[in-house]
Amino acid sequence: MSLVPVAELLKKAQEGHYAVGAFNCNNMEIVQAIVAAAEAEKAPVIIQASQGAIKYAGIEYIATLTRLAAEKASIPVALHLDHGTSFTQVVQCIRNGFSSVMIDGSKLPLEENIALTNKVIEVAHPLGISVEAELGKIGGTEDDISISEREALFTDPAEAERFVKEAPADALAIAIGTAHGQYKGVPKLDFERLKEIRKRVNTPIVLHGSSGVPEDAIREAVSLGVCKVNIDTNIREAFVAAARLVLEQNPKEIDPRKVLGPAREAATAIIREKIRIFGSNAKA
Incomplete structure (x- = not known):
């Protein structure tokens, strides 16, 4: 089937009280792993x-690989720009067939974030392309900040309510304690903040930086209204670990298929596990 808009998937997820997995790709094998896991x-x-x-x-390679995978798949597949940083890049992705784009204006003042998001909505929505926005700052593992500073980066529920009224994106990424990359400790999510945002906002909620978040915490976040969960680091870890094991056991191996094949299988396995945690299995 053709690529579908993310808004279509998240509407069903919100109604069905589950989350759709959003998995980052870097090469052909990971695209194949994502679709194989979803099919399974x-x-x-x-x-x-x-x-x-x-x-x-390259944007053309990613778009072509994903479009081909979607055409051959029996399940709905969306192609999404993750953390788009400029209007120009968003337009490039739209021109290359992405069915969804994210514009990340979270580092901007609220009014500027709203204005930038609306600019993207104006070009994307007439074409049936979904738009994800972000409010609040999601840190990285290199950040060394105190609890008070950490909470200052979190999404303010009142601002979230204003944001979705003035910039009606199809999904809103919020900051409640997750971070990009590998965690140094166990992340603690602010579920009370999530509950308050959910009371004020009916827009589908997105949780970024979810690799390394405990399974029970993910399940609780989904039960509280998160409809899209992003996973990248866990896929990289599984993929590289499997490739490394092959090379450690066979130092003279020169066939990339014998190295990347097991890596693809490992990525498929971890993605299947995440899909079950999100509750989106058997929802296609």
């Missing part, structure tokens, strides 16, 4: 391309 679990799925992925693989 009979789940809708979102394939995401980050700034790094676009720079590494």
Whole structure:
């Protein structure tokens, strides 16, 4: 089937009280792993391309690989720009067939974030393309900040309410304690903040930086209204670990298929596990 908009998937997720997995890709094998996992679990799925992925693989390659995978798949597949940083990049992704884009204006003052998001909505929505926005700052593992500073980065529920009224995006990424990359400790999510945001906002909620978040915490976040959960680091860890094991056991191996094949299988396995945690299995 053709690529579908993320808004279509999240509407059903919100109604069904589950979350759709959004998995980052960097190469052909990971695209194949994402779709294979979704097929096996009979789940809708979102394939995401980050700034790094676009720079590494090229926007045309990612779009073509994902479009081909979607055409051959029996489950709904969306292609999403993850953390788009400029209007120009969003337009490039739209031109290359992405079915969904994220504009990340979270580092901007609220009014500027709203204005930038609306600019993207104006070009994307007439084409049937979904838009994700972000409010609040999601840190990285290099951040060394105190609890008070950490909470200052979290999404303010009142601002979230204003944001969705003035910039009606199809999904809103919020900051409640997750971080990008590998965690140094166990992340603690602010579920009370999530509950308050959910009371004020009916827009589907997105949880970024979810690799390394305990399974029970993810399940609780989904039960409280998170409809899209992003996973990247866990896929990289599984993929590289499997490739490394092959090379450690066979130092003279020169066939990339024998190295990347097991890596693809490992990525498929971890993605299937995440899909079941999100509750989107058997929802396609």
